Amino acid sequence: MAVLTPRPRRPRFLREPVVAFVYALVALTVALLVLYPTFTILVESVRGPEGGLTLARYQRFFTSTYFLHTLYNTLLVSGIATALSLVLGFAFAYVVTRTDLPLKGFFTAVVLVPMLLPAFLIAFALILLLGRNGVINRALYEIGAWLGMADPSALQWVIFGSHGVIMAQTLTFFPMAFLVISAALAAIDPRMEEAAEDLGGGYWFTMRRVTLPLLAPAAFSSALLVFMFNASAFGAPAVLGGGRLFFPQASMLAPEAIIQILGLYDWGMGTTIAVILVVPSLIIYVFGEYYLKKRSYVTVTGTPTAFTLRTVPPAVKWTLFAICLLVSVFIISVVLVVVAGAFTRTWGVNYELTWRHMATALTASRASITNSLLLSGGAAAAAAVFGILSAYLFTRRPFPGVRVLDFTAMLPYALPGVVMGLGFAVAFGGRWSWIVLTGTASIIFLNHFIRRMPFGIRSGSSALKQIDPVIEEAAADLGAKPVYSFRRVTFPLLRATVLGAFVFGFINMMTDITAVIFLVSPRWRLLSIDLFNAIDAGRLGVAAALSVIMIVSTFAVLLIVWRLSGKGLDLLRR
Amino acid sequence: MSNTLRIDPQSVVLERVTKRFGTTAAVDDVTITAEAGMLTTLLGPSGCGKTTTLRMIGGFYDPDEGSIRIGPKVVNGVPPHARSTRTVFQSYALFPHMTVFENVAFGLRATRVPRAEIPPRVQDALALVGLEGFAQRSSGQLSGGQQQRVAFARALVTRPEVLLLDEPLSNLDAKLRVHMRAEIRSLQQTLGITTVYVTHDQEEAMSLSDHVVVMSDGHVEQQGAPHDIYERPATRFVADFIGVSNFVAATIRTVAAAEVTVDALGTQLRLARPTTHDVYEGEAGLLVLRPEHLHLEEPDTVGGVGFEGTVASVAYLGAAASYTVALHGDTVLTVEDPAPRGAALRRPGDRVRVRLQVDRVYVVPDAS
Numbered sequence A: 001m002a003v004l005t006p007r008p009r010r011p012r013f014l015r016e017p018v019v020a021f022v023y024a025l026v027a028l029t030v031a032l033l034v035l036y037p038t039f040t041i042l043v044e045s046v047r048g049p050e051g052g053l054t055l056a057r058y059q060r061f062f063t064s065t066y067f068l069h070t071l072y073n074t075l076l077v078s079g080i081a082t083a084l085s086l087v088l089g090f091a092f093a094y095v096v097t098r099t100d101l102p103l104k105g106f107f108t109a110v111v112l113v114p115m116l117l118p119a120f121l122i123a124f125a126l127i128l129l130l131g132r133n134g135v136i137n138r139a140l141y142e143i144g145a146w147l148g149m150a151d152p153s154a155l156q157w158v159i160f161g162s163h164g165v166i167m168a169q170t171l172t173f174f175p176m177a178f179l180v181i182s183a184a185l186a187a188i189d190p191r192m193e194e195a196a197e198d199l200g201g202g203y204w205f206t207m208r209r210v211t212l213p214l215l216a217p218a219a220f221s222s223a224l225l226v227f228m229f230n231a232s233a234f235g236a237p238a239v240l241g242g243g244r245l246f247f248p249q250a251s252m253l254a255p256e257a258i259i260q261i262l263g264l265y266d267w268g269m270g271t272t273i274a275v276i277l278v279v280p281s282l283i284i285y286v287f288g289e290y291y292l293k294k295r296s297y298v299t300v301t302g303t304p305t306a307f308t309l310r311t312v313p314p315a316v317k318w319t320l321f322a323i324c325l326l327v328s329v330f331i332i333s334v335v336l337v338v339v340a341g342a343f344t345r346t347w348g349v350n351y352e353l354t355w356r357h358m359a360t361a362l363t364a365s366r367a368s369i370t371n372s373l374l375l376s377g378g379a380a381a382a383a384a385v386f387g388i389l390s391a392y393l394f395t396r397r398p399f400p401g402v403r404v405l406d407f408t409a410m411l412p413y414a415l416p417g418v419v420m421g422l423g424f425a426v427a428f429g430g431r432w433s434w435i436v437l438t439g440t441a442s443i444i445f446l447n448h449f450i451r452r453m454p455f456g457i458r459s460g461s462s463a464l465k466q467i468d469p470v471i472e473e474a475a476a477d478l479g480a481k482p483v484y485s486f487r488r489v490t491f492p493l494l495r496a497t498v499l500g501a502f503v504f505g506f507i508n509m510m511t512d513i514t515a516v517i518f519l520v521s522p523r524w525r526l527l528s529i530d531l532f533n534a535i536d537a538g539r540l541g542v543a544a545a546l547s548v549i550m551i552v553s554t555f556a557v558l559l560i561v562w563r564l565s566g567k568g569l570d571l572l573r574r
Numbered sequence B: 001m002s003n004t005l006r007i008d009p010q011s012v013v014l015e016r017v018t019k020r021f022g023t024t025a026a027v028d029d030v031t032i033t034a035e036a037g038m039l040t041t042l043l044g045p046s047g048c049g050k051t052t053t054l055r056m057i058g059g060f061y062d063p064d065e066g067s068i069r070i071g072p073k074v075v076n077g078v079p080p081h082a083r084s085t086r087t088v089f090q091s092y093a094l095f096p097h098m099t100v101f102e103n104v105a106f107g108l109r110a111t112r113v114p115r116a117e118i119p120p121r122v123q124d125a126l127a128l129v130g131l132e133g134f135a136q137r138s139s140g141q142l143s144g145g146q147q148q149r150v151a152f153a154r155a156l157v158t159r160p161e162v163l164l165l166d167e168p169l170s171n172l173d174a175k176l177r178v179h180m181r182a183e184i185r186s187l188q189q190t191l192g193i194t195t196v197y198v199t200h201d202q203e204e205a206m207s208l209s210d211h212v213v214v215m216s217d218g219h220v221e222q223q224g225a226p227h228d229i230y231e232r233p234a235t236r237f238v239a240d241f242i243g244v245s246n247f248v249a250a251t252i253r254t255v256a257a258a259e260v261t262v263d264a265l266g267t268q269l270r271l272a273r274p275t276t277h278d279v280y281e282g283e284a285g286l287l288v289l290r291p292e293h294l295h296l297e298e299p300d301t302v303g304g305v306g307f308e309g310t311v312a313s314v315a316y317l318g319a320a321a322s323y324t325v326a327l328h329g330d331t332v333l334t335v336e337d338p339a340p341r342g343a344a345l346r347r348p349g350d351r352v353r354v355r356l357q358v359d360r361v362y363v364v365p366d367a368s
Helices: A017-046 A056-063 A065-098 A104-116 A119-130 A135-146 A162-187 A190-198 A203-231 A235-241 A253-263 A267-295 A314-342 A356-364 A366-396 A402-414 A417-427 A441-466 A469-477 A482-493 A495-511 A527-536 A540-565 A568-572 B050-058 B100-110 B115-128 B144-156 B174-191 B202-208 B226-231 B236-241
Strands: A344-346 A350-353 B012-021 B024-034 B039-043 B065-070 B085-088 B162-166 B194-199 B211-216 B219-224 B246-255 B259-264 B267-272 B284-289 B294-297 B305-316 B320-327 B332-338 B351-356 B362-365
Touching (some): A017 A056, A017 A267, A017 A366, A017 A402, A017 A417, A017 A441, A017 A482, A056 A065, A065 A104, A065 A162, A065 A203, A065 A253, A065 A267, A065 A314, A104 A162, A104 A540, A119 A135, A119 A162, A119 A314, A119 A527, A162 A203, A162 A235, A162 A314, A235 A527, A253 A417, A267 A402, A267 A417, A314 A344, A314 A540, A344 A540, A356 A366, A366 A402, A366 A482, A366 A527, A366 A540, A402 A441, A417 A441, A441 A495, A469 A482, A482 A495, A482 B100, A495 A527, A495 A540, B012 B050, B024 B039, B024 B194, B024 B211, B039 B050, B039 B202, B050 B065, B050 B085, B050 B162, B050 B194, B100 B115, B115 B144, B144 B174, B174 B202, B194 B202, B202 B226, B211 B226, B219 B226, B236 B246, B246 B332, B267 B362, B294 B332, B320 B351
Parallel strands (some): B039 B211, B085 B162, B162 B194
Antiparallel strands (some): A344 A350, B012 B024, B246 B259, B246 B284, B259 B267, B294 B351, B305 B351
């Protein structure tokens, strides 16, 4: 019997035509919807007025006081909001994972609420509470007047300014810090802390020398993440910032990019600011992905369980409890005040009950509401399925170079909304007359889709890590071809993950404005943009009514999926 | 035997198969034949390449060199789903989102067996493993032993030509393991299915197999019937890995057609000539002395071949007692005393004579 000579073998993924086809599709999608728009932004920012390349705009940015102040405002506001988010995130996480305090379930649920709301909705609610006509400030004014003060408005604490932006952004983004830190805390083996105390370490000693060091990588990576979101935030600065930031003459980076494009039609400067936003985001993303992950002490696997550390001093416990309770009450009042605003004749002046705003909202924005639901729903479903399919290929049918494809496909997660929206506007907007999609529904759909695909990929690959590959080997062993095996074994096992990615993507799209603000057209308006315009125009009643519609529709979808998957809110905590 | 499970067994032949991961060869130039209808065990310590070999037969790895044949067909490059092999995985790998019925039916559905045939075949397969009435259970509601039975039914229902078992008993407790061992053997024999069985448990291998392949470091140390492997080990590794052995240095003096004489323990012994390897005059060898072939006697007993020594330790095990005896020089022998009486146990320090059953002594090459 002659020994069979080994024949040169093609990589496995090429021997399966379906796999090769889907790979080609992923590569094409990523090239067209990620690389091409990013590339056009870069080119626009250095394109000279009469052709040729120029760095003049970057020079202008870094020499002009105005633009530098914009940068400083962004850094200061984001830095402070990030620090506060970490503190709040840790407080909630510690209460939930380490203490036996009451209301833990309530806190866990409330923390998720800001994630379901548009970023600027909290800013808007702050106006209803603490604006010049806000409930609280009105009450303070009345008290001042009753006390006979010469200027009763001196008692008021008006929310406009840096403090307002910081407050809104903290409330919006601290849930992210909470999710990362609580997962890390839950994954730290409680025996470590118990061992430290057993060896004679007191509570604070253990906290300082054991708990916090173990937590450091997770805390650091969540800080980077939160900072990134803060730095590229648009909603709160636009609503609350106006001329009252640390450097009052300037705005912040993301709103400034939008002003440059939509206000001044200066595409060159707008894209330049976008690139300036991209660079730190990318650095932070790469650093977090490839450096911190390797250093992390905790691997989140299985079902992390909370435990009660018996030795938490009561003073610490109850201080944290007070913080959590206060923040939770505030979050709930945000929702309540918006609902109240929707049915109130004139906020701050006339609290008569009315359906007028709701009626206006439902008629004037009917098309926007349908558009938002259909485009978000469709794109979220596509992104979830396609993302998870990609994750399957990347992890189960890898080929040399798969990491590059994975990295590129994940980029929209790291790139700020402003950048992705502006990139689409430049790439598909006629300035590069190649593919022109401006004014169509598809430009919104594709933008939604590509920005949410990373969620699908990320949650898909972490879910696949939980599925023993031997399950799929068993399917192949029993005669199932790859497609059959994916359809009947892998995909059903990923059902909850697909639903989770869908819900998360859907909510994000419903509430997004920073990207789509460049992409909407008179023909294709969106609910979130209508809402933003209403706030901007000071039509608070209609804005509140639109907010209620948005909240109700997202919660309705959430509830439906909850019923479908039987997993409930847990599916947001990947 | 139920008629839906008729099986057409095929032999599996691996010829000079090598599999590398990076630069290390997990399986290095291995040639194995698993005869049709027989149970062949791949036995060895972890990392010896036995599971890699099994996975190459199942199609999960392709060999880098050499050929694998199932029956007359060379299957190199044939993906798992197109092979007539079925695996029972170590973790069983039941599909968690399916019932017992759906798990067993999976292979039939995946290979497009006519719909009407499926329920009776699944029922037959479940009956075969004693799980009638479990069809609608979800796989999470089963005990470890039941899960394993489902895994067997799932593999057998498709009438494979070859059954591959990857340490199927390692997740069961000791009692159940012995019980399932007997069941697997009787199932295999009634079906007459070619079976390749991977294990690191030598007792399992000895009790189950028609043919044992002892592997170490990616190559085959020895293959043969269980009694061959035990009584005529080809290498020190085999003698050491299977059962308990005393090794005593020896020098080969003369080699005749059926006999060798060796110098060992200060005397000359006439032994049967090894059949597993060549021996040469003047070569160094090791005597393999199994504890059950050594017998303790009073120190001044005459007759046979024996050596005086001192009892160093005693371990009473109920069914047997195990002694270590220090001979003069630095030789220490483990001796087994079957059916010991507590009152008659020897104590450390007692002088004894260790008698050799010379006809059961085997010589292996001294690799050092």
